[in-house]
Amino acid sequence: MTITIDQALKWHATYNPRRLAVQDDHKKESYAELWQRSVQLVLAMKAAGVKKNDKISVLLPNCAQFIEIYHAAALYGIAVVPINFRLAPREAQYIIEHSESKLLFYYSDFSDLVKEINIKDTPVAFIKIGPGREDDDEYNDFIGKYDDKGFDGDSDGDRYDVPFYQGYTSGTTGTPKGCVNPLGPFSEQLTRIIGTYRFESSDRQLMPAPLFHEAPALFSLAQIFAGGSLLLTKDPAPENIAEIINKQSPTNIFMVPTMWETLTISPEVDRVKSKTLRLLVSGGSALLTHTRDKLFKAFPDADVNEFYGGTEVGLVSNITKDEMLRNYRSVGRPVFGKYIKIIGEDGEEVTPGEVGEIYMAGQLMLREYYKNPEATAKARLGEWLTLGDLGSIDDDGYLYIVDRKKDMIISGGENIFPAEIENVISKMPEVFMCAVVGQPDPRWGEVVTAYVVPAPGAHISKEEVQRFCAQELANFKIPKEVYFKRELPMSAFGKILRRELRQ
Template sequence: MYLTQTVHQAVQQTPATPMTVHGDRVRTAAESADRVARLAGAFRSLGVNPGDRIGALAMNSDRYHEYLLATPWAGAVVLPLNVRWSPAEIVHALRESATGVLLVDDTFAPLVPSLRAELDDLATVIFCGDGDPPQGMIGYERLIEDGMPAEDARRGGDDLFGIFYTGGTTGHPKGVMLTHRNLAASALGSLATGQFLTPRGRLLHAAPMFHLADIAAWTAGMIVGSTHVIIPAFTPAGALEAIQRHRVTDTLWVPTMIQLAIDHPDVLSYDLSSVEHLVYGASPISEAVLERARVVFSRAGFVQAYGMTELSPIATLLLPADHDDPALRRAAGRAAPHSEVRVVDAHGAEVPRGTVGEIVVRGDHVTPGYWRREEETAAALRGGWMHTGDGGYMDERGYVFVVDRIKDMIVSGGENVYSAEVENALAKHPAVAACAVIGVPDERWGERVHAVVVLRPGLAATEEELREFCRDRIAAYKLPRSVAFAGELPLSGAGKILKRELRRRYWSGGARQVS
């Protein structure tokens, strides 16, 4: 399968149906297809050859949608860049990938001079924002206006669709290569459940479009003929307003976004009854937040997707009916139709059900490897299985429970403590808005369990109060031995808590600089 196939089908079957909605700008399938073909033609006129990388550093927009289609249409490879990266991280990705063409919008145009000073290969910068392009950049709309429509290269199968640099939560970003087959397998397998997206529905893009979680939803949406409702970035009011205004049926959020939305003081004044599927993932969700969210989005089926960029990105799914079983609310679901999942020991042997080990995955959705990193590719893809680095167990029915990142496991006094379990207990306290648990050095215990807590506005709690609250919920050795209060937690562009940033002050100069 080639992903641009979905455009040809939309033009053939529903040419007048809106394909994108961005603000007051609505484009039909026919209009979008013409613009994609013209942009692809412009890319070729700029010297883009098959397999070349085209980068994008921009907020969500209908033009980002067109970029994701026009790049493979031209035979090239997408390189979406994290909008929360530092200039040094952006330079690293562009340099390592030898990207020669970059799209930027109004937000990131000021960075271009400094990027060009560092990058000899960056020959062309296209301004995809509104208004006139800054000096030295080519205007996106002018390219489309002047461009001759190109024939679709119809790259597919094992051709590279994109290079997706990991979000930086684990240290130096690596470029994950994903093919058309990878993304199609993940999307088709998820859709095969019948409970992932609404056919010909309205899909809200509020999560960042550079991130593979949203691109996975976008891919599935293209397959089922969704109208893509796009907002520049998530804000609680903006997302809730978009759902109400456009009668959104489907959306993919991370738990941080869900919590911010349900905490919005006016959330109950919005009509959210159109939402049929709310897919969430990328980080754990507390049971307290999940319960409140199910009340707010009362007609939505909640679907948890567990996976990682290297898995395009879905490995398991926890479907709406599973959420009705209290015993499964901490599960990550069962293997999706396209995915094979096991839990193994350090030697790669499958462990008994209920035993914690490393979660490994195989299938057509698994990355062929990391861009120009053969050793790291070989280490991750041992024996044909993608080693996720996540610790978890599988029950007798095949449900996977993720207990923590293996490297995030806290070893305190010889006992293994999984931070997610402690975080779930803390999150149930009514004064806790958000929390993160890490291991910090301790002379007596080796490591101690340390919690960083953000309190809800107007509410208070002490360290001892939180510890006592958790005592009835988790074993004594898992209790936070120290608590720090913060105004906010550091987040990646995908909404993941950057535990590396929290650890840095405690492990400076030490060996455990992980996230």
């Protein structure tokens, strides 16, 4: 029997009612309060005409209301559709319309964006949330009319396959696809995270990564599932992170690689008192070697972990600090319940060490891409599923990510993987961030092109980058062109948008 998200909350609210469940930049909520407000939200949505199996969209930064909405959705049997608040109005509108959402919960700071969203075919009720500004908050009025007394939290029937999370891919490879994750598999991922990272009720997790992405949502909800305390912030600036660590004493932190890099190069890292920190987790994209080494130095007593996974599959592999030192550039071995194999271009499984497309099986999360059976079928190979990433496995079962299949550069018949070159360039102390793409070339088909953001105050030339690469890379992998930028196009989850660079 799978214990679901709402059932875990009910247990903690019953037996640990006064324990801190969630704290954001404005308020704190105990487990009893989180349960009460989640129930009130269920009753309010029911009165507003939302039915079981419907979808609701969420346009919020990290806040306690986001956690309430996730638990209310699990209680009622509806799906949450998180929206990246950095999207353009037409992009946000596409997700709301495509998902057929019945409600939109949005943050008052995003009112200008919401004003430009014009839903024509399906009526959508907009509910504004204004933390810290009661006169600008419709959400409290929306749920405040209802009482949680007498509500037992039990829904009708088996809810294992009821859609719970419908996250949209970032669009790095084209039009976003809605990944439908049922409640049962989603809840099972929480127990897998708890087991992998040893979450306990005494833990205090700091979460600056945005909850509209699934990995931060999974890690946050896993901490609640385990009965611990969740410290949310919508401000990932190093100054704020350092202050929260020093004042709130978190035991574990999840951030994406660009957030870790920004923290480790900031002078703020030197004033962090990390006596309580036992676990630092990175995911969402590759953790570059120089960032990893800075984390080891800045937080010597914490275990640094990196995982590989995705919205469709959840947590797939993980590697600890000790394993990182023995297995250079690996993202670890499969976590319990997951299986990995590498398929070559001929459709057959390759031998250890050979590069091919990564396929995963076991307890996955994707039921379907919403209203896109072609994409669903393309991603599956029987019980196996791929995200389109390329990699290899060694004799001990450690997975190495080479790159995304669509990002691979073919120059003069040679396969070139941008991540390998980016890892070399990023070792230069003058480099803050870089990205490598293939640009069309009449002779070679494609040529390697690097985009570099210099470190603050640093000066660097194209020739210096090329000479540095020549020390570690074959000649055909050395960038033919190097462009210097103030910033690179990024998704909200810290992924560089190579597609925009190619364009």
